[in-house]
Amino acid sequence: xxxxxxxVIHNLMEEMFxxxxxxxxxxxxxxxxxxxxxxxxxxxxxLKLYRHMKITEISEAFxxxxxxxxNMCDKLEKLDYVERIRIKxxxxxxxxSLTKKGEERVEAIFSxxxxxxxxxxSSMFMEINKLFKKNEY
Amino acid sequence: xxxxxxxVIHNLMEEMFxxxxxxxxxxxxxxxxxxxxxxxxxxxxxLKLYRHMKITEISEAFxxxxxxxxNMCDKLEKLDYVERIRIKxxxxxxxxSLTKKGEERVEAIFSxxxxxxxxxxSSMFMEINKLFKKNEY
DNA sequence: GAATTTATTTTAATTACTAAAATATATAAA
DNA sequence: TTTATATATTTTAGTAATTAAAATAAATTC
Numbered sequence: 001x002x003x004x005x006x007x008v009i010h011n012l013m014e015e016m017f018x019x020x021x022x023x024x025x026x027x028x029x030x031x032x033x034x035x036x037x038x039x040x041x042x043x044x045x046x047l048k049l050y051r052h053m054k055i056t057e058i059s060e061a062f063x064x065x066x067x068x069x070x071n072m073c074d075k076l077e078k079l080d081y082v083e084r085i086r087i088k089x090x091x092x093x094x095x096x097s098l099t100k101k102g103e104e105r106v107e108a109i110f111s112x113x114x115x116x117x118x119x120x121x122s123s124m125f126m127e128i129n130k131l132f133k134k135n136e137y
Numbered sequence: 138x139x140x141x142x143x144x145v146i147h148n149l150m151e152e153m154f155x156x157x158x159x160x161x162x163x164x165x166x167x168x169x170x171x172x173x174x175x176x177x178x179x180x181x182x183x184l185k186l187y188r189h190m191k192i193t194e195i196s197e198a199f200x201x202x203x204x205x206x207x208n209m210c211d212k213l214e215k216l217d218y219v220e221r222i223r224i225k226x227x228x229x230x231x232x233x234s235l236t237k238k239g240e241e242r243v244e245a246i247f248s249x250x251x252x253x254x255x256x257x258x259s260s261m262f263m264e265i266n267k268l269f270k271k272n273e274y
Numbered sequence: 275g276a277a278t279t280t281a282t283t284t285t286a287a288t289t290a291c292t293a294a295a296a297t298a299t300a301t302a303a304a
Numbered sequence: 305t306t307t308a309t310a311t312a313t314t315t316t317a318g319t320a321a322t323t324a325a326a327a328t329a330a331a332t333t334c
Contacts, residue, residue, distance in 0.1 A: 003256075005252050005255075008252060008255045008256050008259060009185075009247050009255060010186065011256075011259045011263075012255050012258060012259040012262065013182050013183075013185065013186045014186060015259055015262030015263050015265075015266055016182075016262055017182075017183060017186065017198075018262075018266050018269070019262060019265060019266065019269075020179070020198075021198075022266075022269050023160070024200055025274070026274055028200070029274060037320090037321085039321090042157075045150050045153075045154075046150075046154060048146075048150065049147065049150045049151060049154065054281080054282095055281070055282055055283090056280095056281070056282085061154075061157075061158070063161055063165070064321090064322070064323090065322070065323055065324075066281075066282065066283085067282085067283075067284080067285095067322080067323070067324080067325095068321070068322050068323075069282090070282065070283055070284085071283095071321075071322080072321095074283095090280090090281085090330075090331070091281095091329080091330055091331085092280060092281040092282070092329070092330045092331065093280090093281060093282085093330095094281080094282065110146050115142050115145060117274070118142075118145045118146060118149050119140075119145050119148075120272060121149060121272070121274060122145060122148045122149040122152055124268050124269075124271075124272040125149065125152030125153055125155075125156060126148075126152050127268050128152075128156060128265050128268060129152055129155050129156065129159075131261050131264050131265055132155070132156075132159050132261070134261075135257060135258070135261040137162070137163055137166060137254070137258060174289090174290085176290095191312080191313095192312070192313055192314090193311095193312070193313085201290090201291075201292090202291070202292055202293075203312075203313065203314085204291080204292070204293080204294095204313085204314075204315080204316095205290070205291055205292075206313090207313065207314055207315085208290075208291080208314095209290095211314095227299075227300070227311090227312085228298080228299055228300085228312095229298065229299045229300065229311060229312040229313070230299095230311090230312060230313085231312080231313065
C-alpha cells in the first residue's frame with residue numbers, strides 16, 4: 001500500500017525527533033556537572049581526538065563564524081585548557097591544542113562512564129555510521 | 138588484543154564526531170535558505186508532528202528554560218506560524234499549535250526533498266533507532 | 275614592491291538564553 | 305469559605321553567545 005507524502009514526512013520527523021532526544025540525553029550525561037557549555041566540552045573532545053585544530057576548522061565543525069571560534073578558544077585558554085601556537089611554515093595560522101590540564105579535563109569528562117559502557121556506546125555509534133555510509137542524503 | 142581505555146575513548150569520540158558532522162550536514166540542508174534559526178525550524182516540525190505542545194514540553198524538547206520557550210513561540214506567533222490556545226480544563230496551560238500558514242511553511246521546508254529521498258532517509262533513521270533501543274546508554 | 279588573498283582577531287551590535295519575580299489558575303487543608 | 309501551596313506561563317533584567325564587518329598580519333601573485 002502506497003504511503004502519502006504527508007505520511008512519509010510524518011515518519012521522517014518521528015524518527016528524527018527520537019534521534020534528537022537520544023542525542024540530547026547523551027549530551028546531557030556527557031556535559032552533566034561540567035561547568036562548561038556543551039560546545040566547549042565538545043571542542044575539548046575534538047582537540048583530544050585531532051591533537052590540534054585551526055580556527056577555521058573549529059568554526060566549520062561547530063558551524064560558527066571564525067570570530068566565535070576565536071572566542072571559544074579564548075575561554076578555554078583562560079582556563080589553561082588549550083594553547084595557541086602559530087605554525088612556523090605559515091605564521092597566519094594558529095594551531096590550537098590541549099594543554100596538560102586540558103588533557104586531564106578530558107579524562108575527567110569520560111570518568112563518568114565505565115570502560116565497558118564506552119565500548120558498547122562506541123560500537124553502537126559505529127553501526128550508526130555504517131548506516132550513514134550506505135545511505136548518504 | 139585488549140584495547141586501552143585511551144583507545145576506546147578515542148574510538149568513541151571518532152564515531153561521535155562523524156555522527157555530529159552528518160547531523161550538521163542534514164540540518165544544514167533542512168534549514169538551508171530558511172530565514173529561521175535551526176531551533177525555530179525544528180519547533181515548527183515538532184508542532185507538525187505532535188499537533189500541539191505545551192510550553193513546558195517545548196522547553197524540555199529543546200533543553201531550554203520555559204522563558205526561552207515562550208520567546209521562541211512569540212517569534213513564530215509574530216510570523217503567524219503558530220497560535221496559542223489556553224486549554225479550558227486548565228487555564229494555566231497554553232496549547233501551542235501551527236496555523237494554516239505554519240502548516241504551509243512546514244510543507245515548504247520539506248519540498249527540498251523528493252518523496253523517495255524522504256523515504257530512504259526515514260528508513261535509515263528507523264534503523265538507527267533500532268540500534269538505540271538495543272543499546273540504551 | 276604593490277596589490278591581492280588568506281587566517282585570525284577585534285569591535286560593536288544583535289540575538290539567545292537564564293534566573294528570578296510576577297501573574298494567573300488550580301488544588302488542598304483548615 | 306479563606307488561606308496556603310503548587311503549577312504553568314510570562315515578564316523582566318542581566319548575561320552569554322553569536323554575527324558582520326573592520327583591523328591586523330602574514331603569504332602569494334603579478
